[in-house]
Amino acid sequence: MSKLSRASKVVKKVDAGNVIRAIVRSGQAAPGPPLGPILGQRGIPIGQFCKEFNERTKEIKEGIPLPVKIMVNPDRTFELKINMPTVSYFLKAAAGVEKGAGRTGHELAGMVTLKHIYEIAKVKSQDESFQLQDLSLMDVCKSLIGTSQSLGIKVVRDLNAEEYAGFQEQREEQMKAEASSLEAAAAAKKK
Numbered sequence: 001m002s003k004l005s006r007a008s009k010v011v012k013k014v015d016a017g018n019v020i021r022a023i024v025r026s027g028q029a030a031p032g033p034p035l036g037p038i039l040g041q042r043g044i045p046i047g048q049f050c051k052e053f054n055e056r057t058k059e060i061k062e063g064i065p066l067p068v069k070i071m072v073n074p075d076r077t078f079e080l081k082i083n084m085p086t087v088s089y090f091l092k093a094a095a096g097v098e099k100g101a102g103r104t105g106h107e108l109a110g111m112v113t114l115k116h117i118y119e120i121a122k123v124k125s126q127d128e129s130f131q132l133q134d135l136s137l138m139d140v141c142k143s144l145i146g147t148s149q150s151l152g153i154k155v156v157r158d159l160n161a162e163e164y165a166g167f168q169e170q171r172e173e174q175m176k177a178e179a180s181s182l183e184a185a186a187a188a189k190k191k
Contacts, residue, residue, distance in 0.1 A: 018042075020070040023086065026057035043076040052080060065089050084127045087147050090120045096168070101152020107174070109152040111167065113159050117144050 020038060029035065029050040039046050049070070057066065069081040092100065095110030121140040124130055130140055145155050 018072055020072065022068050022070070023065045024053060024068050025062075026060040026064045026066050027054050027062040029053040029057075039070070042072050044070070044072060044078050049078065049080070053082070056080070056082060083129075084124065087120070087124060087144060088151060090123070091116075091144070091148050091151055091153055094120065095148075095153045096164075097153070100150075104150055104152050107152060108154050108167075108171070110171075111154045111156050111159055111164060112148060114155060114157055117141050117148070117155060120144055 020042065022035060022038070024035060031046040031050055035049075036046050039049055053068070060066070064085050066085055067083040069083070071079040071081070073079070088100070091112060092098065092110070094112045094116040097110040099109070101107045101109040118137075118141060121137055121144055124144070125135070125137055125140045130143075135143070148155055
């Protein structure tokens with residue numbers, strides 16, 4: 001192998017000038033999977049990244065999923081850009097649910113009002129992804145309504161607390177019934 005081809009191989013290995021995108025929970029960056037191996041492949045010091053990320057997110061409530069952009073420089077240093085929480089996090093928090101519907105279109109996971117959508121849109125319109133698209137507040141609201149439908153969250157005009165409490169009780173009963181039918185099917189399959 002000539003010196004030139006060896007030098008070009010070394011240059012290809014060191015050239016890590018790219019962007020890594022991930023969703024990391026605030027205050028919970030750890031060197032383990034899935035983040036550790038990705039950073040390790042690019043030669044980024046994992047401990048340094050975790051320390052810097054956790055330090056920069058210490059004011060945020062722990063456990064909130066934050067979209068992160070890691071710009072990797074050729075000298076294996078990095079720049080960290082932390083965005084606002086994801087739209088799905090805001091919608092699930094507003095609806096009071098932990099996860100969206102398992103079968104979108106066939107079941108409802110929760111409900112939010114138009115006021116919730118408007119408040120989330122005001123926050124998310126400051127986010128880089130919406131600013132780059134130059135979307136109006138109305139377009140951001142439409143995007144949020146689409147996301148809520150894909151999560152199985154219904155958007156309503158008005159919602160009182162008693163009505164929503166009744167909906168949540170009905171949803172819990174439905175989830176328990178589905179879980180028991182899945183267990184019965186699994187038990188029948190074993191026989």
